[in-house]
Amino acid sequence: MTKHLRVLMVAQRFPPYHFAGAELQALALSRALQRRGHAVSVLTTRFRGDQPLGDQRVEGVPVFRVATVSGALLKPTQLLSMASHVVARARGVDIVHGHALSSATLGALAAALAVKRPVVLKQSLGGAEGDLARVRGSRAARPLLELMRRADAFIALRSSIADELVAAGMPAQRIHLLANGVDLTRFCPPDTREERVRERAQLGLPAGPLALFVGQLVARKGIASLLRAWRSLQRHEPDAWLVVVGKGTDEELVTRAAADGARLRFVGLRADVPRLMRVADVLVLPSRNEGCPNVALEALASGLPLVVGRHTLPADLTLAVDCGRVVDDLGDDVELGRALATQLARARALDEGEEAAWRDALARRRASVAQLDIDLVAQRYEALYRQLLQR
Template identity: 30%
Template structure:
């Protein structure tokens, strides 16, 4: 019998959480599960990446604020869909657990994929009050990192018996190291064979802190101006910080050394055009872009926050730097520039990165771990604590 799972998210758009959902839908057997996605606000064309089975989408167009009209619409929709299991993700969708209970759904999962800038460390007492109130309605929890798993246990008070840590998987066939010349996806003349391209991919929002990366790139080249002939910066993604980063580069006279193309959909090819991947976030769950960079054979320079410290081994697969620390980030970038030791460091750490991606972060292993939680949830009755 095929189990019907309804996945409830705040919004389904370009992002790491959504990418993980797409990988899950494209991997789990449609004979075992069928999926419906309910976005409390709206969804985007990102859903077109789901190719292995049809997935129905619904948007509730929840308005900002504390109105409760969306709860009635969700209750009616759940009564219509009759799911076997409801899976909510992150704080913004957690209230849907109460609606699912009212609609008679007795098998539920809640996933924590990371925290946003308004509560970087999960300490907001109002949010945690909501999380604790929801514990009785959640059958099982999934945390994408050990950091989030520990926080759910120690701060939210989730019983260890209901807690499951599952790393995201990465497609190591789609994302792989470049074999020959740099692919022609960068602007003509922007980078040649001797360039070192620092690449970043992600939503350009406050929590990702791309202005810090931009300032670090500028500081590194002011410290060693002779390296400007070699160093290039690419930040792929759209959001409120994009204009600020472009302004910083223009004011420094370095706009010609950087490319900020906005949102792109050829990420695998772009990764092959990079030499080093950089993630300057203030906090992270488990970054899909880091996983894709590792699979692409790139050293990763990342801030030592959240799940980043679980993915990047300092000095082995890249570098870890303190969050918000422009000086340390600049020094980390300089470590991959100039002199014969830099290319050797990139090659060595990139090789280590690829091996780690292949051995630890396969999509089939991730999908089976989710399936095990779904099956356990479907076969048992909800326990309270």
């Protein structure tokens, strides 16, 4: 009989109080591993005073929140606090999996090494704004990098992140390229065009061309460029609407654009993103830097085409013609607007054509992420965990 594993997931922040991609992916993976019979728990921090301490359950996953005195991602006191909690749980843990590089995950690494438990470290974002850059820019860079080099395995979401890890001195043989996964049950296309029209009306959204943005409203996600491109597009597509889902430091840009007459709806954080994806015509993600964006995978799983930047998706996730458009220069608002207009026109043509052709297009988009089904991704992680435990 195959031994069930006891996996401790560690993240600096975690739902339902934080909804960034790395944390949502950690939750999705935890649930998928649970479905495979493994005992999964999460150790995270309480980064605001109004959040509860101690034990919770989030979508069926046991979560323990540790008190913290700062929301900073690299803080010595947090590292020590998290390390002590990992040591206290060591008897009931087979493997420790850290999501993104932070005080929480590096503290967990230090503790796991002390109690001889294998550790997997996942870097969620590369580049100048990424996890590793933050570590290398800290005052404790040298000891933190030395600590990191002792991890049993590293997860890179794309080859450029793997290259960064090697350049920082991480052993190349311990680096594994593993993309994020998507819940193909939760994110699925409508069965018919009639169902899509009916569901859009139920959501109170207008008929006509509808673009969707889902993500953190921060500079890296390109929301300012999108809003400028949308204004340009509206001169040629006066019936088109943009729905913006998310929150962040650039919220004011969105509310100001709406107040100035842009045809957009800012709906904040939403729990019904799968429904929104089922009724939209295109998902736009003009992000200048990503790891493996969950929202792009979710859109394709929902049958929704994409408009993305050249570096938004990992290189091995290529888009077929009817899966979307790639914008080479996200700084060119005209090019972004043109790509959006082209994709909306294609959506309109499919809506007005044969239903079978419409259904086939949705099926091809969904098929493009079939190998990233979160249950298949969980199998790959399970295989890695078992490999590490056999050493």
